Amino acid sequence: MSDTNTTRERLRELPAHEVREEIEALVEELFKDALLMEADEELPLQVSYFDLGLTSLRLTRIKQQLEELLDLSINTNVLFNEPTVEQLVWYLTDLLAGASAAHLPAQ
Secondary structure (H helix, E strand, O other), X not given: OOHHHHHHXXXXXXXXXXXXXXXXXXXXXXXXXXXXXXXXXXXXXXXXXXXXXXXXXXXHHHHHHHHHHHOOOOOOOHHHHOOEXXXXXXXXXXXXXXXXXXXXXXX
């Protein structure tokens, strides 16, 4: 099973209140990796990407990784409209909830 299926399926199986926490953990891991941070270092969630030291290229790579892992299409404008990790997590949580709702059978 691929990472994409594993991540997407794991998130779909979680109760709604836990999905945000899982997305936050995933996003934090990708940002820490891009910033060459240790796993135990604290990533400031309310600081803009560029103030953290990310470049547009690294930010684009994170976006691509998130798209692959979550099986979602993320508009590039989101990176500039949602300029902090915290805001991106909320955006992805909402986006994933919408994508999951689209997969539910009509009642």
